[in-house]
Amino acid sequence: MQKATTVLLAVLSVLALFATSTQGKDWWENGNYYQIYPRSFRDSDGDGIGDLNGVTEKLQYLKDIGFTAAWLSPIFKSPMADFGYDISDFYQIHPEYGTMEDFENMIKKAKEVGIKIILDFVPNHSSDENEWFIKSVDGDPAYADYYIWHNGIVNETTGERQPPSNWVSVFRYSAWEWNDVRQQYYLHQFVTKQPDLNYRNPAVVNEMKNVMRFWLGKGIAGFRIDAVPYLFEKDLDRYNNYPDEPLIDDVSTCPDPDDACHLKHIYTQDQPETLDMVYQWRALADEFKKEHGGDTRILLTEAYTSFDNMILYYGNGIRNGSHIPFNFDFLTNLQNDTKAPTVVEHIEKWLNAMPEGVIANWVLGNHDNKRLASRYGVQRADLFNILLQTLPGNAVTYNGEELAMTDVYISWEDSVDPQACNSDPDRYYDLSRDPARTPYQWDASPNAGFTSGDHTWLPVSDDYKQNNALAQQRAPQSHLQIMKKLIRLRKEPSFQDGDFNIKAIDDDLIIYSRQKTGSDLYVIVLNLGSSNKTLNVNTYYSLGPKAEVITTSIQSQYVDGQIIDPTQFNAEPYVGTVLVAA
Structure with a gap:
């Protein structure tokens, strides 16, 4: 009897351990993801351009x-027409960034320190210097249909050949480019040197899956997938019928026909096959884990x-999709003057x-948007980082925004971003992504400690001596x-698994709580506005007679660890504060 009891207790113990382990979160859930723009992160060899050894360092x-993972903007071999998003070899490291050995050393170091590495996967297009495109131009049967080609149409008035449709590139002007060798037009939805791959060709689909398997085999934790909505064009009779896309309803909002915003992109974006492709890539990632073991x-x-x-990218209820379909609803709809009820509505x-x-x-x-501190104001940088880190789920931070780095003014003459260079001196700055891509500010030494060299590929901010990582x-x-x-x-139970309740008190104030049953109650107060507001926090969430300030914006009157009366809380202008029941 005693032996049977001992065995039963042992079995129950094992079952309890199993239950505990299954309740734990996977490594990526509720994680913190840090985007590295490698060209601007850290230069290890003094050439003024960031590299993989700099990342490793x-x-x-x-x-x-405390970041969970770092994802790197493209590091593959490229002529740099769009700074790495034009890939000439999907299986090689770009020489300016280092070698395959450097990459493998980075992966090794990442495993040692306990941080995951995610790579940027650019599936929509290649460089026109890619071997695949060169062979396609030459009519190689294996590659002839790797890209979108068309004979064009003859203008009935002039008799001249012209592009098959009015489709416009994201970077302005026609999305069709004539190739003299092949005597056809090819489609490029981005710069001319980025021909679109043809995902209606199974060989292309298989090739890109092989690219994914190759880098997964190198030990990365996954992919950030670029420009997904552009993968497919409408399934039409491609060689005879590429219809024009219709104009937007109010052309006065974008009157220039050379601008992408002039058209409704009903044939070139968001085709239903695109979602299926994402679901296929998810299946590949899941299969890779089954075959090779290791983490998700x-x-x-x-x-x-x-x-x-965006929501459909998660999956369709039958098939799984992206683990993290980036929530750009949040990014694109919060402006400098957005009111509190609108912020709450989007959350x-x-x-x-x-x-x-x-x-x-x-x-x-x-890397495609003006910096957080420039869009919302430096004085509100902490507030928005507090918001980002205390909401339920995964948080994504662009390099430098933990320092409240701001945009750097880049003149028209010094601009290198093709999105800006395809514009004009009057409009380029609003379109340019250069201001948010300048070198990371490590310390107060020359060139912000980014490089030992005497120049940088984009200028360093003038404020780097005051605002840098070492000083902070x-x-x-x-x-x-x-x-x-x-x-x-965020590692506390109430932030990992706690309930979330949020409300806007007026146009400026947002207040919300995070609490898991049996764990601490946290209350976050955000004042988006420019005036002080006194409020009784207990009217909304019961902190009791005393509360402790966990953290607050840098300019706040409160200090971390301070015990306050939550019934007389002073919500200061542009300040965010995290409170816990004391």
Whole structure:
């Protein structure tokens, strides 16, 4: 009897351990993702351009802050017409960034410090210097249909050959380019040197899956997938019928026919086959784990598309899709003058629309947008980072925004971003992505400690001597110190699994709570406005007679650890504060 009891207790113990382990989160859930723009992160060899060894050197810094994973903008071989998004060899490292050995050393170091590496996957197009395109131009039977080709049409008035449709590139002007060798037009939805791959060709689909398997085999944790909505064009009789896209309803809002915004992109974006392709890539990632073991390999998808489409990237209820379909609804709809009820509306909109069993995500910046501190104001940088880190789900941070780095003015003459260079001196700055891509500000030494060389590929900010990582590490209170505390805080049960209740009090004030049953109650107060507001926090969430300030914006009158009366809380202008029941 005693032996049977012992065996039963042992079995129950094992079952309890199994139940505990299955309740734990996968590594990527409720994680913190850090985007590295490699060209501007850290230069190890003094040529003024960031590289992989520079990334390797700084991985411990990212781990010390608390980031889960780092995803790198493209590092593959490229002529740099669009700074790495034009890939001439999907299987090689770009020489300016290093060698395959450097890449493997980076992966090794990342595993040592405990941070995952995610690569940018650019499936929509290649460089025109890619071997595939060169062979396609030459009519090689294996590659002839790798890209979108068309004879064009004859203008009935002039008798001249012209593009088959009015389709316009994202970077302005016709999306069709004539090739003298092949005597046909090819489609490029981005710069001329980025011909679109033909995803209606199974060989292309298989080739790109092989690219994914190759890099997964190198030890990466997954992919951020670029420009997903552009993968497919409407399935028409391609060689005879590429119809014009219709004009937008109000052309006065975008009157230039050379601008992409002049058209409704009903034939070139968001085709239903695109979602299927994402689901296929998810199946590949899942299969890779089954075949090779190890941790989950994840997909993060970039899709500036309708809200409904963004949600569909999670999956369709039958097939799984992206683990993290970037929540650009949040990024593109929050402006400098957005009122509190609108912010709350967009947060609840995403949370209410998500399918069962998926994880929310929040994105406030990336390499394609002006920096968070420039869009919302430096004085509100901490507030928005507090918001980002205390919402349920995954948080995505663009490099430098933990320091509240700001945009750097780049003159027309010094602009290198093709999106700006295809414009004109009057409009380029609003279109340019250069201001948000300038070198990371490491310290107060020359060129912000980014390089030992005497020049940088884009200029360093004038304020780097005051605003840099080393200074903020040493300061008792700084944007970086606040970010570190927030990331640690997110590991608390109430932020990992707690309920979320949010409301806007007026046009300026947002207040919300995070609490898991049996764990601490946290209340976050955000004042978007320019005037003080005194409020009784207990009217909304019962903190009791005393509350502790966990962290707050750098300019706040409150200090971390301070015990306050929540019934007389002073919500200061542009300040965010995290409180916990004391």
